[in-house]
Amino acid sequence: MKRKRTLYECAHARIQGRRIYCNRGYPLSQKSGDGGLDIKRLAEGEPLALDICQPCPDFDCLGPPLAEEERGWLKGKEVTRYGATAR
Numbered sequence: 001m002k003r004k005r006t007l008y009e010c011a012h013a014r015i016q017g018r019r020i021y022c023n024r025g026y027p028l029s030q031k032s033g034d035g036g037l038d039i040k041r042l043a044e045g046e047p048l049a050l051d052i053c054q055p056c057p058d059f060d061c062l063g064p065p066l067a068e069e070e071r072g073w074l075k076g077k078e079v080t081r082y083g084a085t086a087r
Helices: 076-082
Strands: 013-016 019-022
Touching: none
Parallel strands: none
Antiparallel strands: 013 019
């Protein structure tokens, strides 16, 4: 089985304010008005293996995937206790 590409590995993933976006212009979300994702997903360590990234011709890999335990900075109890935007 082929490993999925993630935003953690892509050289074109960017953060601006509280949003994650693609600097090549690909919409990371069809549901948002700006095509970006809430940074909360990154903070909680979600996989971020988006469908749009899988066939992307501009995907530029920064290196090996980030280990699951190294993702995010809000973990289980913190997210429940304080909410994802508390930090």
